[in-house]
Amino acid sequence: MYPVGEIQKEYNINTISKELELSGAFILGSSTTASRIVGMNGELILLVLTEAEGRPAVNGSYFSSINPADGQCLLEKYRNKFSDCNFGLQGNLYACEGKSGKVIEVRVKRRTGGHSLVTALRKTLEGRYPDKSLALGGTFIIQKGKAKIHIMPREFPAYPLNSVHDIEGWMQPYEVSAPLVCLSVLVSRDPGLDLRVEHTHCFSHHGEGGHYDTDTTPDSVEYLGYFLPAEFVFRIDRPRNMHTVGRD
Incomplete structure (x- = not known):
């Protein structure tokens, strides 16, 4: 990337x-x-x-x-x-396996901190289990409020993206409205596989979607999510040349 x-x-x-x-x-x-x-x-x-x-x-x-x-x-x-x-x-x-069963339900209203829902979940796991690497996958709905997302341009730039500043200057930000369905994967701590520790994309039925960054209406936002812990983490086609840009 x-x-x-x-x-x-x-x-x-x-x-x-x-x-x-x-x-x-x-x-x-x-x-x-x-x-x-x-x-x-x-x-x-x-x-x-x-x-x-x-x-x-x-x-x-x-x-x-x-x-x-x-x-x-x-x-x-x-x-x-x-x-x-x-x-x-x-x-x-x-x-x-796609079967029904017990899940972790997350219901929250009003954001009081500076982190997104996904980052808050990840940092909570990291703080509670500092010596372990725990991964969650699942979906959550932004039921009320608005969110900041970004979308990649249709073509990659001719210049390398070597810093967060380069990436933020290339991506196009948008503010979008609830309801938004978000699909999310997070890992509390990279176990040495050069993983991206969180990644969430969202879609809607009113024509908006992209990469979820955070909500923009902390006082009125409402989330409902369902997650499951992962038993295994697989790293496929690990790049030869690694970087630390945008990993969090």
Whole structure:
């Protein structure tokens, strides 16, 4: 992803499911569009029931991009006749069997601190279990209020993105309105795998979505979320050249 986007990198969700030895898995999370398929960069909100014996994959994913006509957020279904289960560059995903069972419910109203919901959850786990690396995956709804998101431009810049300042100058910020459905993956502490410790993308049914940063209405925001801890963490195609830009 950084400092120069390797847009030729492409990954298949069904293949990943098999690599995890969890064929037919339900996978959600945040990733990047496959440029070869959609012809541009975009924020991919990934939601797939992977293929299993006798059953094709079911793709409920969305992607957001910057509308070239007016510069506004453009949210679309992520389906393509060539491949509807590929993503590009990078992704932080949570895979499970998709069965019903006990979950961790999070209900909160009014933000009093400076952290987003996801960062607050991650730092709470990190503080409570400083010697362990705990991962959560799940979904939450911003039921009331507004949120700050960002969207990558359709093309990577000609210059390397070497700092947070470079990245923030390249990304396009937006303020969007609830209700927003957010798909989130977080790790309390990197266990030495060069992981991105949190990543959340969101979509809506009113045409807005992208990479969730935080809410912008702390006094009125309301969240409802459901999460599960991960049993295993898998690192696929670890880059040779690592960086620390934007990891948190």
